[in-house]
Amino acid sequence: xxxxxxxxxxxxxxxxxxxxxxxxxxxxxxxxxxxxxxxxxxxxxxxxxxxxxxxxxxxxxxxxxxxxxxxxxxxxxxxxxxxxxxxxxxxxxxxxxxxxxxxxxxxxxxxxxxxxxxxxxxxxxxxxxxxxxxxxxxxxxxxxxxxxxxxxxxxxxxxxxxxxxxxxxxxxxxxxxxxxxxxxxxxxxxxxxxxxxxxxxxxxxxxxxxxxxxxxxxxxxxxxxxxxxxxxxxxxxxxxxxxxxxxxxxxxxxxxxxxxxxxxxxxxxxxxxxxxxxxxxxxxxxxxxxxxxxxxxxxxxxxxxxxxxxxxxxxxxxxxx
Amino acid sequence: xxxxxxxxxxxxxxxxxxxxxxxxxxxxxxxxxxxxxxxxxxxxxxxxxxxxxxxxxxxxxxxxxxxxxxxxxxxxxxxxxxxxxxxx
Numbered sequence: 001x002x003x004x005x006x007x008x009x010x011x012x013x014x015x016x017x018x019x020x021x022x023x024x025x026x027x028x029x030x031x032x033x034x035x036x037x038x039x040x041x042x043x044x045x046x047x048x049x050x051x052x053x054x055x056x057x058x059x060x061x062x063x064x065x066x067x068x069x070x071x072x073x074x075x076x077x078x079x080x081x082x083x084x085x086x087x088x089x090x091x092x093x094x095x096x097x098x099x100x101x102x103x104x105x106x107x108x109x110x111x112x113x114x115x116x117x118x119x120x121x122x123x124x125x126x127x128x129x130x131x132x133x134x135x136x137x138x139x140x141x142x143x144x145x146x147x148x149x150x151x152x153x154x155x156x157x158x159x160x161x162x163x164x165x166x167x168x169x170x171x172x173x174x175x176x177x178x179x180x181x182x183x184x185x186x187x188x189x190x191x192x193x194x195x196x197x198x199x200x201x202x203x204x205x206x207x208x209x210x211x212x213x214x215x216x217x218x219x220x221x222x223x224x225x226x227x228x229x230x231x232x233x234x235x236x237x238x239x240x241x242x243x244x245x246x247x248x249x250x251x252x253x254x255x256x257x258x259x260x261x262x263x264x265x266x267x268x269x270x271x272x273x274x275x276x277x278x279x280x281x282x283x284x285x286x287x288x289x290x291x292x293x294x295x296x297x298x299x300x301x302x303x304x305x306x307x308x309x310x311x312x313x314x315x316x317x318x319x320x321x
Numbered sequence: 322x323x324x325x326x327x328x329x330x331x332x333x334x335x336x337x338x339x340x341x342x343x344x345x346x347x348x349x350x351x352x353x354x355x356x357x358x359x360x361x362x363x364x365x366x367x368x369x370x371x372x373x374x375x376x377x378x379x380x381x382x383x384x385x386x387x388x389x390x391x392x393x394x395x396x397x398x399x400x401x402x403x404x405x406x407x408x409x
Contacts, residue, residue: 022366026373027380060398064391127395 025108029098033081033109034074034116041298042073042169045192048302049173049185051309057177061128065176068124069169071116072136076165078113079144082106084152087214093207113144124176132176139168153215156222163196164189170302184251187242188305194239195298198232198271202291205229205274206284229275232290236271240264243301256304267297 046069050062057065081088081099089100098104104112117140125133147162155161167189174185201219204211205228208220220228243264247257270290277283366374397404 022364022370022374023377024370024373025377027376030377030380058398060394064395067391127392127399 023105023108024102025098025104029103030112032098033078033104033112034071035077035080036074038077038166039070039074041295042166043070044299044306045188045302046070046169046173048306048309049170049188050177052184052188052305053174053177054182055178062177065124065128065132065173068120068128068133069136069172069176072120072124072140073169075113075116075120076140076143078109078116079140080148082109082113083144083148085109087153087216090214091207091210093210117144128176129179131179131181132172135168135172135175139165139172142168154217156217156219158217159200160197163193163200166196167192183249184246187245187249187251188302191239191243191301192298194235194242195294197235198239198267199291199294199298201228201232202274202287202294205287226278229278233271233275236268240268243297246305252305253308256301256308259304260301263297263300267293 043066046066050057050065081097084094085097085099085106088094088097094100099106099109117137121133121137121140124136143162143165147158147165151158151162170188170192171181171185174188175181204218204220205225208218208225211218212221219231241264244257244260246252247254247260267290270286270293273286274283274290277286
């Protein structure tokens with residue numbers, strides 16, 4: 001492991017403060033360590049997993065499971081920020097994070113992340129069930145160790161394999177509610193898994209300079225933007241039918257089939273646009289559009305699954321929907 | 322004057338069993354400063370540090386309180402309503 005004490009952080013971007021003195025960290029800095037925006041997507045997808053799982057789960061147990069999954073996801077975010085502080089400091093998107101900015105020391109971030117990791121897994125195991133706790137522990141390990149410490153700096157396939165970490169939450173939620181792992185939870189996992197590469201590569205296409213400066217071997221840096229565009233298109237071609245599969249397999253209703261078809265077509269159209277536009281401002285705009293829409297796409301898919309799990313209107317049921 | 326000031330401290334260090342109500346003042350300086358230069362009150366927080374430490378402490382207290390409530394409610398839920406139906 002790298003000696004974090006010897007890392008050379010760029011403190012010029014924010015207030016320069018000693019890393020070994022009394023803490024200047026505020027509560028909001030610790031909240032930022034949890035990556036709240038990522039956490040919100042994790043909570044949402046895990047909620048869908050909980051509500052779509054077969055059987056009944058007490059609302060208090062469901063809430064506890066959701067809380068533990070959220071804290072576990074936040075903990076892995078804190079561990080990621082601890083480990084990646086050196087590269088975060090040289091990237092415009094991340095240089096104001098608490099550790100590279102000097103507001104939280106690396107030791108504080110590590111202690112915070114480890115405490116929450118152990119705590120969330122223990123509480124989930126003791127109050128909900130062991131399978132979901134084991135899956136959560138594996139998710140945290142996969143994100144913090146496999147992705148952050150190993151893959152991110154060593155291979156351009158980093159976010160493809162590392163994307164599994166972000167795909168586990170609905171499966172953890174499903175396991176928390178049902179005590180098992182069903183086919184639908186595997187499909188939910190696969191949807192997020194195949195969604196991650198086009199989502200992140202669209203971002204990395206217009207942030208390639210940042211990644212190159214930080215020495216992160218993202219696909220546009222290693223194989224070039226053309227190959228990245230080709231890969232985005234290929235993954236989107238796999239993603240769209242996969243996202244419709246809950247409807248094909250009878251796990252979701254017609255409403256989901258229609259929404260996944262329409263939004264999938266839009267996602268594919270944007271991927272084709274990214275593939276075709278390769279120069280100048282229109283190319284960057286296309287990448288930003290794909291990145292932004294990909295978030296809406298995933299959110300919409302899971303929102304429809306959530307609504308269907310909560311309530312199917314009687315007039316839709318009467319139509320066999 | 323310097324010699325007179327340092328004598329009591331040196332004597333104090335040589336007696337490890339001596340009880341001292343202010344051990345921080347007499348302990349060796351962790352940063353290796355010469356005797357007599359260590360700050361008498363140890364680390365002094367700035368006003369900002371003090372304010373942020375207080376906000377962190379309040380947040381920890383709130384989280385611990387919320388966990389207590391959660392554990393209590395989950396315990397009741399896991400015991401189930403039958404816990405109230407029992408011979409007195």
